[in-house]
Amino acid sequence: MKNNIEVFPVIVPAANRLKSYNFFLVKNEHSLILIDAGLNTEDCWDSLLKTLKNHGFTLTDITGILLTHHHTNHIGLVNRIVSTHSIPVYAHPYAIHLLRRDIEYVKMRAEFFRKLYQEMGEKQVANLKNPIILGEKNKIHCEILEFTNHQLFGFELFEIPGHAPDQVAFYHKDSKWLFAGDILIDTISSNAYIEPNYDGSRTNSVIQQKLSLEKCLSLDAELVYSGHSMIIKTPNELIEKRIKELDEKASKYINIIKSGISTASGVAQLRYNDRYEKQFFSIMSQVIGYLDYLEFQGKIKKEMEKGIWHYYK
Ligand SMILES: [Zn+2]
Numbered sequence: 001m002k003n004n005i006e007v008f009p010v011i012v013p014a015a016n017r018l019k020s021y022n023f024f025l026v027k028n029e030h031s032l033i034l035i036d037a038g039l040n041t042e043d044c045w046d047s048l049l050k051t052l053k054n055h056g057f058t059l060t061d062i063t064g065i066l067l068t069h070h071h072t073n074h075i076g077l078v079n080r081i082v083s084t085h086s087i088p089v090y091a092h093p094y095a096i097h098l099l100r101r102d103i104e105y106v107k108m109r110a111e112f113f114r115k116l117y118q119e120m121g122e123k124q125v126a127n128l129k130n131p132i133i134l135g136e137k138n139k140i141h142c143e144i145l146e147f148t149n150h151q152l153f154g155f156e157l158f159e160i161p162g163h164a165p166d167q168v169a170f171y172h173k174d175s176k177w178l179f180a181g182d183i184l185i186d187t188i189s190s191n192a193y194i195e196p197n198y199d200g201s202r203t204n205s206v207i208q209q210k211l212s213l214e215k216c217l218s219l220d221a222e223l224v225y226s227g228h229s230m231i232i233k234t235p236n237e238l239i240e241k242r243i244k245e246l247d248e249k250a251s252k253y254i255n256i257i258k259s260g261i262s263t264a265s266g267v268a269q270l271r272y273n274d275r276y277e278k279q280f281f282s283i284m285s286q287v288i289g290y291l292d293y294l295e296f297q298g299k300i301k302k303e304m305e306k307g308i309w310h311y312y313k
Helices: 042-054 078-084 093-099 103-119 205-219 235-258 264-272 280-296
Strands: 005-013 020-028 032-035 064-066 089-091 155-159 168-172 177-179 223-225 301-305 308-312
Touching: 005 042, 020 042, 064 078, 089 093, 103 308, 155 205, 205 235, 205 280, 223 235, 235 264, 235 280, 264 280, 264 308, 280 301
Parallel strands: 032 064, 064 089, 177 223
Antiparallel strands: 005 020, 020 032, 155 168, 168 177, 301 308
């Protein structure tokens, strides 16, 4: 046991670009914590039980669950675990209404995206409503506790929004191990997803992503336990690469704006072709996030004409 902490990764293969769904059993002096909870599938459930068994534990030995963010592939087994024995589940305050599927919030969020897509020049918003409805299927039924401290179960907590507004990292200082959700993935650069802020404005997802990457860099972690793909052994190198890629991507968007395409929807269709409709939600998040980033840097500006935002160099 290094520095009083032992990590038992649960790695479940994924047949997509993420390569795997990862979540982690972490044993320290007084607790056995689960960081994230995979997808709600038999594969994930069996892998969790097997990992517990291999290390001499059972389900009821788990003393608490920490969630890095609200996405469905990180929270899947929470309801099942908590139904076997009652343990505290912790998440960022922003995640609570998402995880609980609060009806007022779900309605506000759907209206937020409908209006956003319309203003970004997408003409068929009515046909695209599905991705913006939060399904009941992944609702968390138990009580969820908000992180109120910056210390929990021997970890330091850091907010690292961008990929999700509620994303947090858990840092174990003595071992320099960082559990960082999806901010850093070995095989792909992590998407930044727009969500509504409490006041109805949108999150500056790409700007946040960059700041969060810089925050992780400053920790000088030795190992990053990532939510997907491999555990990252030279994190600083990869973080620097991701920050560089972010700015390279931004300059591609400037070039599209320069060529005379002025709406976010137009930019997305040009850049992503037939992927545009299939991956509408994540592509529009990317494009709008990058346009916000460029506007923030003063490299482009926008003007509203007849209810639609147009971007200019
Ligand atoms: Zn995620």
